[in-house]
Amino acid sequence: MYNSRIIGLGKYLPDNVVTNDELAKLMDTNDEWIQERTGIKERRWIKKGTDDSSAVMGAKAARIAIDRAGLTKDDIDFIVFATLSPDYYFPGCGVQIQDMLDMKTIGALDVRNQCSGFVYAISVADQFIKTGMYKNVLVIGAEYHSNGLDKTTRGRGVTVIFGDGAGACVLSREEDNTKGILSTHLHSEGKYADKLIVKSPSIGHWVPEILDSKEEDISYFPYMDGTFVFKNAVVRFGEVIMEGLTKNSLTKEDIDLFIPHQANLRISQFVQRKFGLRDDQVYNNIMKYGNTTAASIIIALTEAWEQGKVNDNDTVVLAAFGSGFTWGSVIIKW
Ligand code: ACO
Numbered sequence: 001m002y003n004s005r006i007i008g009l010g011k012y013l014p015d016n017v018v019t020n021d022e023l024a025k026l027m028d029t030n031d032e033w034i035q036e037r038t039g040i041k042e043r044r045w046i047k048k049g050t051d052d053s054s055a056v057m058g059a060k061a062a063r064i065a066i067d068r069a070g071l072t073k074d075d076i077d078f079i080v081f082a083t084l085s086p087d088y089y090f091p092g093c094g095v096q097i098q099d100m101l102d103m104k105t106i107g108a109l110d111v112r113n114q115c116s117g118f119v120y121a122i123s124v125a126d127q128f129i130k131t132g133m134y135k136n137v138l139v140i141g142a143e144y145h146s147n148g149l150d151k152t153t154r155g156r157g158v159t160v161i162f163g164d165g166a167g168a169c170v171l172s173r174e175e176d177n178t179k180g181i182l183s184t185h186l187h188s189e190g191k192y193a194d195k196l197i198v199k200s201p202s203i204g205h206w207v208p209e210i211l212d213s214k215e216e217d218i219s220y221f222p223y224m225d226g227t228f229v230f231k232n233a234v235v236r237f238g239e240v241i242m243e244g245l246t247k248n249s250l251t252k253e254d255i256d257l258f259i260p261h262q263a264n265l266r267i268s269q270f271v272q273r274k275f276g277l278r279d280d281q282v283y284n285n286i287m288k289y290g291n292t293t294a295a296s297i298i299i300a301l302t303e304a305w306e307q308g309k310v311n312d313n314d315t316v317v318l319a320a321f322g323s324g325f326t327w328g329s330v331i332i333k334w
Contacts, residue, residue, distance in 0.1 A: 002132055002177075008169060009302040011166065011167040013044045016045055017042050018044070023151075029153075039286055041288065043162070043289055044164050054087055054142040054144045055087045058096075061140065062097060062168040065138070065168040076106060077136050078137045079097050080111060080124050080139045082121040083143055083295075113324065114196075115321060116294075116321065117294030118141040119184070119320045119327075120328060121139050121140075123184035129172070136171070136172045137170070137171045139298070141296075142166030143162075143163075143165065143294055150218065157224065158226075161264065167300075169298060178333060183248060184244075184331075185330075189324070189325045196222070196229050199223070240328060241258075244317065244319075247331070252277075255317050257316045258275070260284070262285060262291055262292065264291065280309075310334055311334065313334060
């Protein structure tokens with residue numbers, strides 16, 4: 001059995017910065033409320049009229065990751081793309097990447113696990129490498145949320161949280177089995193699907209029905225039971241990190257760097273306290289980018305690495321929780 005190791009990281013954020021004060025011009029909200037409840041100061045929202053989309057941003061991040069890996073597009077054996085905001089209802093963004101990067105006719109898989117999307121995606125890539133099927137897998141997380149949010153006071157509880165962006169990594173075969181991804185851990189609890197959901201359009205409730213609806217139909221906007229999500233997130237984050245540590249005979253004292261899905265700074269801080277981690281052991285950037293769902297962990301990991309915060313032999317823990325509910329963790333020896 002082989003090991004898998006991240007050998008290249010890339011990220012792309014749209015230029016357009018949207019501050020909390022700018023949101024306050026669209027809806028009844030304010031900087032103080034948003035910062036106090038979520039930690040977010042600003043986020044990036046794609047400017048309408050630009051070419052950016054989940055696939056386009058994913059391709060930009062992927063080119064950087066492949067380049068930093070010292071590889072070319074022709075060295076990539078497989079693509080895994082995680083997003084909840086794909087360019088098309090179908091096909092998924094993975095095949096767009098194959099085309100945009102002018103790659104060989106390699107396989108492309110799309111992962112639909114929302115905030116846990118990147119953790120699920122890298123877990124899939126890890127299995128393909130561990131079994132020896134592929135050598136280099138491109139893993140992407142990208143989200144274009146801003147065009148699908150309710151930018152009125154009605155949607156403020158959700159809309160202020162989300163941002164656009166993309167991250168990518170190249171996961172490669174590693175002969176040294178003390179380095180790389182040690183284990184991944186995935187979970188779901190579908191009975192809470194409706195606690196964080198975009199219901200429409202779905203095949204059972206298609207566009208004409210929404211348009212023809214007599215009463216205002218807002219089922220195409222995200223709905224979140226924020227308090228319920230918060231309470232479940234803090235419990236599941238804790239459980240799944242412990243599961244990963246225990247599996248590898250590690251303890252919380254062994255964690256060098258924790259990169260949580262950037263759901264909400266308050267959730268990250270809660271988990272940080274639970275594990276007794278110092279500020280320099282946790283990387284957060286939700287203040288600048290908001291919650292970018294499947295892209296958040298890989299953007300944060302890339303940024304931490306760019307800042308020299310990820311070092312050889314570090315024990316790095318990634319963990320996520322989100323819609324589904326789904327949650328998971330990844331334990332890495334860097
Ligand atoms: N600006 C101003 N006021 C607001 C806003 C806003 N953007 N949004 C809601 N409010 C108001 C509400 O209407 C409510 O007013 P009321 O008391 O008059 O009814 C009041 O603020 C409190 O609303 P709550 O929803 O109870 O606020 P809460 O303190 O729970 O904070 C939040 C909401 C931040 C969403 C919180 O529930 C939370 O952090 N939930 C976790 C979910 C999360 O982080 N999700 C991220 C995406 S999912 C994921 O990635 C896991």
